[in-house]
Each structure stands twice: as structure tokens, then as C-alpha cells.
Amino acid sequence: MTTTPDAPLGSRIIDDKSSICVPFILDRLTHYQKQSFDLTGSAPKRPFIVGINGVQGVGKTTLVQTLYETLQDRKGLETLVVSIDDFYLTHADQTALAAAHPDNTLVQVRGEPGTHDVALLTSFFDAVCSGKPAHVPEYDKAAFSGKGDRAAPTPSNPGRLVNGPGQRPLQVIIVEGWCVAFRPAAPTAIEAKWRQSSGSPDSTSSKLHTHKLEHLLFVNEKLTHYDTALTNRIDALIHLDAEKTIYVYEWRREQEAALRRVRGAGMTDEQIGQFVDAYYPAYEMFSDGVRQGIFGASSGRQLRLIIGKDRRVKESTVL
Template sequence: MSSSTPTNPAPITDDKTPLCIPFILNHLSAHLHSPDRDRPFLVGLNGVQGIGKTTLVRSLAAALESHAHPTLVLSIDDLYLRHADQRALAAANPDNALLQHRGQPGTHDLPLARRLFHDLLSRRPEQVRVPAYDKAAFGGQGDRAPESTWRSVRPGAVHIVILEGWCVGFRALPDDAAVASRRALPSRTLAAHPLPHLLFVNDRLREYDALTDLLDVFVHLDAEDTRYVYDWRREQEAALRAERGVGMSDEQVVRFVDGYYPAYELYSDALRNGVFPGRPGRQLRIVVGKDRKVRESHVQ
């Protein structure tokens, strides 16, 4: 982890869209000639915080629209539990630091997510409401936005759906593999959490397969070193402080990222090995350096 804090984040160069679009369009073409051609084509996209997911999905959506493929972008952040339900989860597990705030697998509303994707894929009803989450509610603890503010989309008009998020595509480990990983990694962040707390999140993650298994293709925006996330987040918060006078301090950033980092340590290797066992060629892995520029890419 670097101790220096740049005053402004490094610009994120979009050298990724030119890699992603041919990959997506190639599989979309096959999809449009398949028995499932009447349902939207689903793209999953994963990347650590600060790596440039938001910038990439906006560029991808614009590029796909230019190819006459209406595209809906969904963030897994918009599927967090309601504030009251998150507080109830925290209260039921008061010693588990991983569950005291939104973020970890287990803090998303999976029934809501399953209903949303069912409606999009079945194209019923005619208008589908897309959930939204207000991260500023309750003093930054967050809450689901009022349903009256949700977007309405017509599933029949959507060709492509992109689901993006820091944990999209993560798959639970067998419990013995999770135990072995924690023992094998000399990690400050993993060691900070008792094994039963890590296994609780791992068990909840199994429910996310219901979403992952729906995806047609997957884009993994990876980093040469996952620890870059600390500096990337510092950069973002420094820019916020300079622009708006608010933002986390460097110490607060470390605590914040620490809450997510155990999941990166446990699940990133499996992600790199491929999200779709037995379905080769459907995952694009793009590896970036500290400057967020592409170092290498692989279809796997």
C-alpha cells in the first residue's frame, strides 16, 4: 500500500471498450440465432472499487446502443437490503463486523433481484420497475429509494442487460477451501475476522449463483495487484474533498476498504479461473496496471 495520496485521481483511459464490444457482439450474434433469442442478453461485469467499472459500463452501453442494441445497466448496489432489514441483520449478528454495514454478500435483497431478472427475461409485465438505492439516506447508512423514483423499462425493448458490481460473479467456496485459504494467507484483513463470520458470508454467497448462472457472458476487470484498491479509493476521496469539501480521510478509506478486502482475497482466484465451469469462451478477463490501463486480456 502506498502512503502517498495524489491530489487528483489518475484519468481512466477507455482502452477497454474496444476489447469488450467485439467479445459481446460475437456472443450476442449467436444468442440472436438461439432458442432464447427473444429474451435479453445478460452481461456480468466485475471489478474492484475504483478500477473504473462505472466509466466502462457507460461506455459499453453507449457503444452497444450505437449498434442498435438498447442496453439496460444495473448495479448490484441498487439491490441492497432496505435500511431496516440491514439493521435487523446487523443486530442478529452483532459480533460479525462484516454484516454491520451494507456491502458483503448477504446484504443484498436476493428475492428482489430474482423477481427483477424473472420479469426482464420473461418480458412480463409490460413495464418493469428497476430498483434504486439511496446511499446518502440515514446519514450515509443508505436505504432503498422510494419506488416512485424507480425507472420503468419495457423488457421487450431491451436487447442487453449489464449487471455490474464489485462482487458480481463471486461464487462461494467449499467450507474446507475457505478454511484453508484463511490459514494459508498471511493476511491482516482475513485475520481480523473469526472463521465463523467469514463462513457466514460464504454461505450467503451460495444464493447469488441464481443470478450468476443466468449470465450469458462475463467481463472481469482485474488488477495486477488487488491492493491498488486502497490507493484508487484514496484518490477518489481526495478528489471529493477538493471538489466538495467532503470525503473520507485516508484512515477512513483504509477501514472502509478493509471491510471488502477479505472477499477479494477469498474469491478473486476463482473469478480469474472462470465464472462458467464447462462454458469456455464466455469470459473476458482484462488486467490493468496501477494507471488503470490495459496490460493484458484473455478470453477464457
């Protein structure tokens, strides 16, 4: 096992995930390549797309780095890492969304499905899946006093180009993020979860009762557009599943405490709670769908790791 060398002092993460995940992805890649060769007789033109899903602080960054180094450096495959966070709406569009739904606290800040630029997500993956040039978007979370904004391209700095002239075409894309591979749930299932949460308003493990049902259903409806834009394109998925979702609050506090020690500033525990609250309803509504498998029964294309409070793997299953 290895530790992340550049992690903030006091928050180093033990990486017991890569030794399970890397062989799984290499096996799925081999299968994908073999299928493509069998069908066309030539190398696949469409890149192999790996999705990595997990709550904040579960260890996605460490795993992504190891997987990238394996594919890019050891296997010589042209590999791109993108985060779904880089597809958030611009500050102007997010402000407009919030103003259009002033009583829906779920869309007042970036976070929940519906606060991403699905048109950009679609056009980007349309391009890279067709082998066409595309600029990788970049989101600046520090802009507008932490409210964030997409970094605007300029003539001198248009952004990172992939599949450009003289470049090797992309062969693998790793797309990571807290809501990668979330699929919309049946409205009746959302309502059932909401009613269960509302029946126990003092529960510390559910936040659904703090929102109106119509607002939860609004987010669910927005998520339907993510299937075509991204989820249906994923070839293999790694799901880093917290044994208890509520751990995300403690993990985020640990991260922020380490950053405060290094930088001398950071969010307070109260601010962290408010920050995670913006994401938590989606974890409650859509994580069950990922746990059941986004590809259907026994596809062999999804790996689920159950992560304990100490961030170590407790169980792994191929779905």
C-alpha cells in the same frame, strides 16, 4: 484511447479497456442471437445479460458507459444498465441483520454478500428475463448519514419502469458491480485461506485473519443464493482483475482525494481504509473463482483483463 470527460479533476481514467471489451461483447451477442434464431426461428425473447466485475476504482464506470452507448445508440438495442449496489437491503433490514449477528463485523454495514436483497434480485431478473414489466430499484448511499437505504417508491414516483406498455422490450442488460459473478467457494478452501492469513497476521495483503472463520463461512453460505438469482443467468462476463488486489486502497484514496478537491469534503484516508476493509475479505475469498472462469473451461464467454497499478491493461485472456 479516450478519457472520461466528467471525471473529477486530477483523476481522469485512461480508457484502454473498451477497445478490447466492446468487440468481445459484440461477438458474444452475435453468437447468442444466432443460437436463439437457430433454435426457435425467431428473435430471442430473453435479453442478453452481460456481467462486469471489478474492484472499486478499476474503471468499471467508464467501460459500462462506452458499452451502453455502443449497444443502445450505435446498435439500436434496448439496453439497461443496473448495479448490484442497487439491490442492497433496506436500511431497516440491514439494521436487523446487523443486530442478529452483532459479533460479525462483516455484516454490520452494507457490502459483503448477505447484505443484498436476494429476493428482490431474483424477482427483478425473473421479470425482465420473461419480458415482463419491472421497476428498476435505486439505492441511496447518502441516506442515514451514509449508511444508505433503498429509495422507496411512491405513487408519484414509482421508479424507472422497463418492459412497460408502449416500451421496447429489453434486449441487453448490463449488470455491473464489485461482486458480480462471485460464486461460493468450498468451505475447506475458505478455511485454508483463513489459516494461511492467520499464520501471517502482519500481512498487509490479507484481511481474513481479522475475522472469525465462522463469520467468513456465513458470508460464503449467503453467496450460494446469488447463483440462482443472478450468476447463472449471465451470458458473458468481463472481469477487470487488479494485478494486485491491494491496489484497491490506493485507487479509492485517489478517487476520494479528487472528490474532496471538487466538493470540498470527503472521507479521510482512515475512513477510506475502514470502508474498503468491509469489502476486502470477499475479494480474497471469491476472486480466484472468477479468475478460473465462472462458465467452465474454454467456454469463450469470459474476458479477463489484468489491470496494473496505473489502471492500464497489462494482459487480456478469453476463458
